[in-house]
Amino acid sequence: MEIRKGKFLKEYSIKKRLSHINYADVIVSFVVVAVIGLIMIPLPSFLLDFLIIINITIGINVLLMTLFTKSVLEFSTFPTLLLITTMFRLGLNISSTRLVLTQGNAGHVIDAFANVVAGNNYIVGAVIFVIITIIQIIVVTNGASRVSEVSARFTLDAMPGKQMAIDADLNAGIISEEEAKQRRSDLQREASFFGAMDGASKFVKGDAIAGIIITLINLIGGILIFSIGQGMEITEALSTFGKLSIGDGLVSQIPSLLISVSSGIIVTRSNDNLTFGGSISGDLFKNPLIMWIVTIVLITLALVPGFPTIPFLIVAACFAAIGYFLKGKEKSEIAAAKKAKQEQALIRKEQEMEEDESVASFQVEPISIEIGYALISLTDETMDNSLMRQIVNIRKQCAHELGVLLSPIRIRDNLQLAPNDYCIKIKGNEVARGDIYPTKYLVVNPDTDQVTLDGIPTKEPAFGLDALWVDEGTKEFADLNGMTIVEPVTVIATHLKEVIYQNTSELLGRQEVKTLLEGIKDRYNVVIDELIPDILRLGEVQKVLQNLLKEQIPINDLVTILETLADFGTMTKDAELLTEHVRQSLKRTIVKQYLTNDDSLYVITLSPTVEDMLTKNIQKTSTGSIPVLKPEIITAIFDNLNTIHQQLVAQGLNHVVLASPNTRLVFKKLISYNFPEISVLSLNEVPNEVSIETCGMITVDHAE
Secondary structure (H helix, E strand, O other), X not given: OHXXXXXXXXXXXXXXXXXXXXXXXXXXXXXXHHHHHOOOOOOOHHHHHHHXXXXXXXXXXXHHHHHHOOOHHHHOOHHHHHHHHHHHHHHHXXXXXXXXXXXXXXXXXXXXXXXXHHOOOHXXXXXXXXXXHXXXXXXXXXXXXXXXXXXXXXXXXXXXXXXXXXXXXXXXXXXXXXXXXHHHHHXXXXXXXXXXXXXXXXXXXXHHHHHHHHHHHHHHHHHHHHHHHOOOOHHHHHHHHHHHHHHHHHHHHHHHHXXXXXXXXXXXXXXXXXXXXXXXXXXXXXXXXXXXXXXXXXXXXXXXXXXXHHHHHHHHHHHHHHHHHHHHHHHHHHHHHHHHHHHHHHHHHHHHHOHHHOOOOOOOOOEEEEEOHHHHHXXXXXXXXXXXXXXXXXXXXXXXXXXXXXXXOEEEXXXXXXXXXXXXXXXXXXXXXXXXXXXXXXXXXXXXXXXXXXXXXXXXXXXXXXXXXXXXXXXXXXXXXXXXEEOHHHHHXXXXXXXXXXXXXXXXXXXXXXXXXXXXXXXXXXXXXXXXXXXXXXXXXXXHHHHHHHOXXXXXXXXXXXXXXXXXXXXXXXXXXXXXXXXXXXXXXXXXXXXXXXXXXXXXEEOHHHHHHHHHOEEEEOOEEXXXXXXXXHHHHHHHHHHHHHHHHHHOOOEEEEEOOOOHHHHHHHHOOOOOOOOEEEHHHOOOOOEEEEEEEEOOOOOO
């Protein structure tokens, strides 16, 4: 029992140790020992061919790895690998020398290299071999060795400063403890790498020198052995062993050159987190102007007598194409950068607008939009047609058309709303509501005799028109049939704009008026200083501006408004009378929106009876002047006005009601609730050059 238990524990211990063994380590260990064994063990020619091909493959693989690494730390085993590959090549050199001196043959690979490179002239092969060796020793290896030495020195000198920078970032909380450990480890590995490369580059230099010596041994030894010992003629021996020696040297030096170039590439790389190809393409091909200058130079050389024209023109065309491509890429990058800059500016602007939210969170917003959770995607600022961009455009449009600088419009999600619903609030009170489908399109007035569409019936929220929400496929069909198609974001934006235009007077507070005045004070400070506060207070100016906005009259001609108030403000403080005076000063601005193409104004007039009744029944209240008429008279006026109005709408005529200056305001107040779309002008608000066309007259059959 004890014997079986001990045997079991022993086997378990062996299995446990084996489970921790890395098989890659075992394989590498055997390979390293086998490399050393090449020096002592003779190899047959077919196996030597196989190992020579592996040697060339290793050289190509190492070169490609250095081209695709982004940092020296990604190939930190390169110095050790340099030693192993050097020993491998030397072992192959010794094995090939043994075959050359004993059999006068070193396999197919060496023979192929000798015939391809040297051909029938081994002197040419010798020259090529010498050139490759000189390039490797003097140019590549010496340069890489020097770069490694300088890099190691500067890396070691910079370590204390880099360590302090890591500690500073750690203390400032910029990086974590784990990141700091990783950076310290990378710094130490980088210093160790360049230090090791400084010594490892000597292996390559020694390998090149050894290759020359081995080649000379193959040449001299082969000639002596086979000419003296085996009776081969000197010329034949010289030709045979010249080719074999050159082939053996090339087979050895070409992989060695690949490794040397790899070492040069890896020690001269900058840690820019880019591969070699990415770095060099970004540096060489980033300026189209340089490409075009090179093109001009090449074309000039092509025109020089005696120079080959066609090759120069072909290369010039290539560089011109590269320059054209880079110019297009540069324009697209500039456009993308400009777009990104605009987006960042928009984001910063929105952030600035929200900075005071924490301070004044208890205050209601002048205007805001609340949306259901299904509509949140419409506020994505990365979209070209996002709701945020539409709101910015609406604010600009209001400033241009009405002369009003709106306060920032807030967008909030409201879980109490249905997923597809939204509501518009003014000063915390809901004034409009609608529902949209963010993945569908709105087709307005879809009912026709020729076409029937499938969709969700609805009403267009801004104007109450019949509409359908349709899918992408139906939308394309509707578009082909000439129907009006509106995107979901545009539906909200249009509704918001109409709400703003209908309630602009409520959004114009004293602060907004002060901002408007400050905007023109630099150029028109005289009229502002004369008017406020000596003639009118800021609140009285605000009431006049609000009265104008209530009837959709823009106030962007603020100078004319202020000068009129300064002229008449000394005679009256009544906001209604001051508003009528201002309207008369703005008569061209008021009338132009109702004129036809031939500058005619179509009007509905008031009969003398109606004018007289209105004049006699004006009553002053705290909210202004209102008409006090009998219900039957008001009903008669409304019926008469509605009949004429519907007839003119059917004819497509834009029209207004024309009244006397004394009755204009009270008549507008009388019909404002039932006919908010009908404008009322006074005779003094129509310029003399405008032609008036009477389309009807409002009369009543009842007299007071």
